[in-house]
Amino acid sequence: MMKALLSASLLLVLLSPVLPLDCRYAYNGTGMTYNGYLKTTCDWKKQSCVAGVLRTNIMKPQVQLSNKCSPSSSCLSGHYSFTAADDKFFEMKKYCCKTELCNDATLSFPDRNMLTENGLQCPACFSKGKEECKSEKTINCLENETQCVVFKGSLSRALFEEHSFTFQGCGTTDFCALRKNGRGVTGMGSFLLLVIQESCYNASRISH
Template identity: 35%
Template sequence: MQKALLSTCLLLALLPAVTSLTCSYCQQNTTSCNSQTNEVCGSNPSCVSGAMDNNIFPQYTVTPYQGCADSQRCHSGDYSITSANGRYLQMKVFCCRTEKCNKEPVYVPPREDLSPNGLECPACFGLTNFASKPICRSHGTVSCVGNETKCIDYSSTAKFFFRFNKQLKLKGCATEDVCALNGKRFSYGLLSLAKIVTKCSDASKQIDLEG
């Protein structure tokens, strides 16, 4: 009996300690968080501070977020996509793993403040129901803006809580951080992207037809 008890104690001592992490929390569908509270995270935690402006996911327009995140789904970066039919996404994310390390808010510039950078890419856009075959019809080319220097061929699943379950497929301009999501899973608040596939190449210079 004593040997069994000793073996159990030794086993427990070898197991990793259960740790908790407290993060600043704020989620509002506005341009800024007016107040912060604290959130205690679960297993494999990170704190995240981010901001997103997009017209791809209607549930999230201009949305700051601070709170807990799964470390395997939290990826710091400067994410920007310009696709067909005026579709775009801008997001900045900061992930960290110390107490309340996400207190500082993150901002993205207004879309109208981003200027074309002289590059362009082929473009298409498709957002279909989960059970449907993804469709991405070609729409010529789009002008890249800001830090977008890559042409991207992107696909993933996209879930928003229990109200949104889609397949996303697009081509267009992107930043290098978007390309780096290939094969990863990504979460931002209630939005989750999985089965991410990115194929990227350098964007080409636009041809000046004037003169």
């Protein structure tokens, strides 16, 4: 009798529907502040909450801040950034979690002028379009961008404005792991970064 009751209880647990996850929701397409959060209930395809911030000037200077539900398969916490020639850059931070209303952080970036050099350097170039650029100079790397990157891909917004580009420059280890982890696409809000080719190596010390 006891075994039957235990089996029935286990079956009920297995058959019980998984409760949907509640996440914080907020969005700002022009800055890095919120007036407040809403609560949103995720659908069954989205089992994670994410807090994120993105800043780039690949198209033109733009910032987006977003807290919302996310598919777990496309949510990977990290700091994805690069700096290329002509002061071109891309920065994105993501924090992913899987508990109720866990994404209540408001992520941000310091002013670009406040970023400090880290004593490393990399060959640098930037070119619009699909033709690979050739490095003719070096740039000093900033903050935790410790890898030299050779990149080919595109950045699109809302799936309409697609800008193909290639660059060489400095990048973070998280950015360099995108291709290694089999993630050829990343993004946040209305931005989507497609990684076609990416190779990285350790940046060299600046010689004095």
